[in-house]
Amino acid sequence: MKKIVIAIDGFSSCGKSTMAKDLAREVGYIYVDTGAMYRAVTLFAMRNDVFDAEGNIDETRLKALLPDVKLTFQLNNETKLPEVCLNGENVERYIRTLEVSQHVSPIAALPFVREKLVEQQQAMGNEKGIVMDGRDIGTVVFPNAELKIFVTASAEIRAQRRFKELETKGMPADFDEILQNVEQRDYIDTHRETSPLRQADDALVLDNSHLTITEQKAWLMEKFNERTQE
Numbered sequence: 076m077k078k079i080v081i082a083i084d085g086f087s088s089c090g091k092s093t094m095a096k097d098l099a100r101e102v103g104y105i106y107v108d109t110g111a112m113y114r115a116v117t118l119f120a121m122r123n124d125v126f127d128a129e130g131n132i133d134e135t136r137l138k139a140l141l142p143d144v145k146l147t148f149q150l151n152n153e154t155k156l157p158e159v160c161l162n163g164e165n166v167e168r169y170i171r172t173l174e175v176s177q178h179v180s181p182i183a184a185l186p187f188v189r190e191k192l193v194e195q196q197q198a199m200g201n202e203k204g205i206v207m208d209g210r211d212i213g214t215v216v217f218p219n220a221e222l223k224i225f226v227t228a229s230a231e232i233r234a235q236r237r238f239k240e241l242e243t244k245g246m247p248a249d250f251d252e253i254l255q256n257v258e259q260r261d262y263i264d265t266h267r268e269t270s271p272l273r274q275a276d277d278a279l280v281l282d283n284s285h286l287t288i289t290e291q292k293a294w295l296m297e298k299f300n301e302r303t304q305e
């Protein structure tokens with residue numbers, strides 16, 4: 076069967092990585108969470124005094140430090156999923172906090188940050204057989220991807236899903252704060268100048284507001300089978 080590239084984009088917290096991971100596991104493809112890469116750079120910026128007390132970014136400082144940032148992925152033996160490492164340190168458990176979520180979109184809007192990460196993402200897709208999720212995968216990273224999905228769901232439903240997830244992970248947060256963060260990131264991600272979040276013209280749209288994880292998995296599997304058998 077021919078190997079393809081699958082690009083999954085969409086709004087924050089709508090289930091992109093859940094779908095992407097499920098499919099990759101099922102068909103034996105590599106899964107890449109590009110949001111984790113932007114989150115890791117954000118964690119690096121937070122640890123290295125790139126933000127001032129008001130949350131403004133010292134771009135000159137970040138630009139100077141960025142060549143020292145090395146992102147790699149390490150397979151978790153239990154979950155069999157790749158986890159992001161920042162200069163060799165597995166930072167998976169630090170990058171999903173609300174604090175990182177509150178700083179990530181302005182960092183991801185910086186062209187010099189995107190340039191570095193997009194280059195690494197494109198190199199990972201050279202051999203195909205990859206499922207990548209993010210905001211600009213079908214539009215910028217892999218404009219020729221054989222299968223492009225654009226996922227969406229209402230902001231309230233997305234915030235509820237994230238709320239439940241943080242609670243389960245033992246990182247409880249305020250629902251209104253999560254909702255505000257989801258809406259704020261959607262705004263920044265869709266309005267930034269470089270590679271804004273938008274649906275690729277040839278993407279299939281999935282509103283999964285009222286789909287279960289099992290239903291969305293089956294939907295994606297069907298699309299995958301169609302594309303690989305064409």
Ligand SMILES: Nc1ncnc2c1ncn2[C@@H]1O[C@H](COP(=O)(O)OP(=O)(O)O)[C@@H](O)[C@H]1O
Pocket residue numbers: 086087088089090091092093094208236237239240283286287288291
């Ligand atoms: N269809 C669905 N119904 C209910 N919860 C879902 C669904 N899809 C994903 N989730 C849950 O929503 C949360 C966010 O999903 P995730 O895949 O991390 O979203 P994204 O990658 O788009 O940010 C996770 O806790 C996940 O288990």
Ligand SMILES: Nc1ccn([C@@H]2O[C@H](COP(=O)(O)OP(=O)(O)O)[C@@H](O)[C@H]2O)c(=O)n1
Pocket residue numbers: 086087088089109110111113114179180181183184208209210211212260264
């Ligand atoms: N390809 C990508 C992936 C993420 N991002 C940025 O990184 C942030 C975090 O991405 P994520 O996928 O982890 O976000 P969630 O939807 O999982 O909360 C997004 O809000 C975007 O600002 C991006 O700009 N481009």
